[in-house]
Structures are given as C-alpha cells and as structure tokens.
Amino acid sequence: MMKLKEISFEELENFALTTDEATFHQTKGWAKLKEHNGWHHYVVGLYDEDKIKGAALLLAKCVPIVKKYMFYSPRGFLIDYHDYNLLKVFTEEVKKFVKNKGGIFIKIDPYVMYKQRDINGDLVKDGIDNSDTVDNLKKLGYKHFGFNLMQDSLQPRWMHTITVKGKSAPEVMKDMDPKTRQILRKNERLGVRVREITRDELPIFKDIMQHTGERREFIDRPLSYYENMWDSLHDDGILKILIAEIDFDEEIENTKKEIEALEESIKKRKKQYEDKSKPMNEKKYHSKQEFEKSEIKRLQKNIEKTKDMKDEYGKKPILGGILFLIYGKEVLSLYGGSKAELMSFQSAYTLHFAGVKYAIEHGYDTYNFYGITGDFSESNPLLGLYLFKKSFGGQVVELIGEFDLIISPFWYHAYKISYALYHKLKNIKR
Numbered sequence: 001m002m003k004l005k006e007i008s009f010e011e012l013e014n015f016a017l018t019t020d021e022a023t024f025h026q027t028k029g030w031a032k033l034k035e036h037n038g039w040h041h042y043v044v045g046l047y048d049e050d051k052i053k054g055a056a057l058l059l060a061k062c063v064p065i066v067k068k069y070m071f072y073s074p075r076g077f078l079i080d081y082h083d084y085n086l087l088k089v090f091t092e093e094v095k096k097f098v099k100n101k102g103g104i105f106i107k108i109d110p111y112v113m114y115k116q117r118d119i120n121g122d123l124v125k126d127g128i129d130n131s132d133t134v135d136n137l138k139k140l141g142y143k144h145f146g147f148n149l150m151q152d153s154l155q156p157r158w159m160h161t162i163t164v165k166g167k168s169a170p171e172v173m174k175d176m177d178p179k180t181r182q183i184l185r186k187n188e189r190l191g192v193r194v195r196e197i198t199r200d201e202l203p204i205f206k207d208i209m210q211h212t213g214e215r216r217e218f219i220d221r222p223l224s225y226y227e228n229m230w231d232s233l234h235d236d237g238i239l240k241i242l243i244a245e246i247d248f249d250e251e252i253e254n255t256k257k258e259i260e261a262l263e264e265s266i267k268k269r270k271k272q273y274e275d276k277s278k279p280m281n282e283k284k285y286h287s288k289q290e291f292e293k294s295e296i297k298r299l300q301k302n303i304e305k306t307k308d309m310k311d312e313y314g315k316k317p318i319l320g321g322i323l324f325l326i327y328g329k330e331v332l333s334l335y336g337g338s339k340a341e342l343m344s345f346q347s348a349y350t351l352h353f354a355g356v357k358y359a360i361e362h363g364y365d366t367y368n369f370y371g372i373t374g375d376f377s378e379s380n381p382l383l384g385l386y387l388f389k390k391s392f393g394g395q396v397v398e399l400i401g402e403f404d405l406i407i408s409p410f411w412y413h414a415y416k417i418s419y420a421l422y423h424k425l426k427n428i429k430r
Contacts, residue, residue: 002053004093007045015045015052016078021111022328024238025074025155026057033232034059039072044097046079046090054079054090060101065418068411071103075155076110081133091140095407104411109155109402114147117396121376121386134400142403149374151382153402156371160386161330162356162394165365169357175393180349187350189258191250192319194354197241199234202226205241208321212337226323233325242354243321244347248310252303259299262292309342319347324355330366331359352392367394374398 009028016022031041039059046054056077060069079090098106116127173181206223213220233239273280320338338347359367369389373382406412
C-alpha cells in the first residue's frame with residue numbers, strides 16, 4: 001500500500017533528477033528564497049514500500065482575511081501524470097495532508113508539455129500529445145484555468161527553447177537566422193565580452209534591471225531580492241549572472257586592423273590592374289576599389305564615434321546582463337536587461353549565446369529562453385519578444401497550464417472574493 005510522508009530535500013532532489021519535470025522550483029534553495037515572502041514549505045513523497053513514486057515541494061501561505069492557508073506546488077508534482085491510478089492515489093493523499101495543515105486549495109502548474117510545436121508555434125504532425133494529462137487531472141477534480149495565450153499566469157505557459165544535447169556551438173549557430181549570426185560575429189569583432197559577476201557586484205545587475213524597468217515600464221525588484229536569490233541558489237550552482245561589457249580600446253584596435261586589411265587589398269588590386277599582362281575587368285575593378293575606400297571612410301568614422309563613446313561612458317562600460325538558473329536538464333534565462341544608451345551593441349544576443357554555449361559545454365539538454373506568448377499574430381504587441389528568441393532557432397513549448405485542487409469549497413470561494421478585493425484596493429492605491 002502506498003503512503004505519503006514528509007521527506008528530506010535530499011530525497012526530493014535525488015528523485016527529481018530522475019524525472020523530466022524537474023526544475024529549480026523544487027529545490028531547497030527555492031524554498032529558502034520563498035521564505036522571504038512569507039511562504040512556509042513542506043516536502044512530501046509517495047512511497048510504495050521503499051521506492052518513491054511521486055514527490056512535491058508544497059509552499060503554504062496564510063490568507064490574511066480568511067485565516068486559512070493557500071498551497072502552491074511550484075511547477076507541479078514530480079509524478080507520471082499519464083498514470084491515472086498513481087495520480088489518483090497521490091492526489092487523495094496530498095489532499096489529506098494539506099487539509100490537516102489548514103489548507104483550502106493547492107495550485108499546480110506542471111512542467112509538462114501540452115502538444116508539441118515547431119519553431120513557428122505550429123503543431124507538429126504526429127508529435128507529442130499530452131492531452132491525457134489534462135484529462136486525468138480534470139477527472140480527479142482539479143480545476144483547469146484553460147489554455148491562456150498571454151503572460152497571465154504565475155509561471156510562463158509558453159516558452160521558447162533550443163535543444164542543444166549532442167550538438168556543438170557551430171551546429172547550433174547553423175540553425176540561427178543569418179542576421180543573428182552576423183550580430184554575434186560583429187560583437188565578437190568589436191570586443192563585446194561576457195563575464196560572470198560576484199556577489200558584491202550585484203548592484204551592477206540591479207542597475208541594469210532598473211534601467212530596463214524604466215524603459216519598459218515595469219517596477220523592478222529591490223536589490224535585497226537579488227541578494228536573497230544569490231544567497232539561496234548560487235552556492236548550489238543553480239544561479240549564475242553574466243554581464244556583457246565592451247572594451248572600446250579593443251574595438252578601436254580591431255577596427256584599425258580592418259582598415260589596414262582594406263588598404264592592403266586596395267593596394268594589391270591596383271598593382272594587379274596596372275600589370276597589363278593580367279587583364280582585369282575595368283568596371284569591376286573601379287567598383288571594388290570605390291567600395292573598399294568607402295568602407296575605410298565608414299570605419300574611420302566609427303573610430304571617432306567610438307572615441308566619443310569612450311569619453312562619455314568610460315573605457316569598458318557595461319552593456320547588459322542576464323540571470324540564469326541552471327538545474328536538471330536545462331539552462332534557463334530568467335531575467336535580463338540592457339542599458340538604453342548602449343543598446344546599439346545588441347548585447348542580449350551575445351549574452352544568450354554565452355548561455356547556449358554554457359549548456360553545450362556542461363552537458364545540458366536544453367537552453368530555455370523562457371517566457372513568450374502563444375499569440376503569434378502581427379497584432380500582438382509582445383510578438384517582438386518571440387521573434388528575437390526565434391532568431392536563435394529552436395522550438396516553441398506549450399505547457400498544460402494551471403490547476404487548482406480545491407480542498408474546502410466554502411473557504412476557496414471566500415479566498416477568491418478576498419483576493420479580488422485585495423487587488424482592487426491595491427490598484428486603487430497605485
């Protein structure tokens with residue numbers, strides 16, 4: 001007979017890493033981080049004799065008005081959602097557990113693909129179809145919140161990923177848009193470099209996110225949030241923050257080398273042209289010479305522009321940064337931003353590619369760009385976010401969505417009313 005009991009984080013994480021649903025959301029560090037926001041945690045496992053068949057991190061938070069607890073299992077249970085009987089036993093047992101802790105419902109948002117999609121967001125013919133997981137949850141009384149298209153859920157339901165398992169960086173680059181490859185090579189040539197920051201450099205990343213928030217009109221988190229994230233996740237190897245910088249001196253030197261190469265090309269071509277023993281097409285000769293001379297003038301202007309930027313922003317300014325979370329089978333890009341005054345360098349391309357290369361070099365299966373929307377129409381104001389991520393290749397991933405398992409219908413209804421009232425008052429205050 002199977003039995004649900006509280007287990008250690010070590011047991012949870014050992015089991016998690018044997019599943020496809022494992023994410024950083026089920027780690028000790030994530031639970032520790034959520035404590036700062038008033039969430040208490042429980043770790044449970046369903047045992048069949050001495051073998052774990054399912055497990056979950058359960059976060060609990062008191063609902064002030066009703067004085068009861070809401071429970072949330074971030075990214076859902078670690079279980080085979082296709083196995084209806086197993087899921088039924090786990091549901092019945094976890095329901096009893098939560099009821100005994102004063103819980104009124106459990107929210108889950110499983111890390112389970114719904115239906116397989118391609119890079120354009122179209123369904124793959126004869127592809128993976130996990131509709132039965134949704135059906136199983138509904139049969140067991142879970143309330144499904146539907147298949148939302150926009151970013152209106154706790155965690156993204158739509159993501160964009162690249163499968164990097166068994167591939168090299170050049171192989172991944174082959175699947176990118178030509179423009180993306182061009183930007184990456186240009187940034188390499190210009191001297192855009194990526195490095196990992198230390199804890200005492202967190203204000204640098206906070207500054208990047210602050211600038212990004214002001215530009216995109218969202219309120220960034222306080223520095224203490226990033227410090228808590230670091231302290232909870234970094235030492236376990238889950239969190240990594242990379243920033244991109246440009247060395248203007250290096251850019252100037254590289255540009256001078258380009259000019260020297262062009263000057264040598266012009267000189268060599270002129271010598272061939274003047275050698276009458278080797279006839280050269282007159283029109284092509286003059287066209288090529290004029291083009292390379294104009295390129296030299298353009299590069300010389302770039303040097304002057306770079307010198308001006310160096311005077312204004314310093315020798316080695318910071319362009320942008322990304323916070324990565326690394327766990328299970330994937331490297332995930334969670335937050336990122338860039339400085340508006342230096343956006344022309346498009347550092348996000350270089351930063352994401354650094355994440356891709358890290359995933360390849362350390363044997364991960366997937367690089368996850370994370371949230372997009374499921375609306376791929378040109379009228380969608382957030383389409384640009386998807387198009388940027390799509391330019392790296394990969395595929396769209398659609399998850400099965402959010403579900404509530406209601407423990408107490410009366411208190412659940414009271415919670416919904418109080419929650420709506422709270423947000424109404426919050427909006428009025430804002």
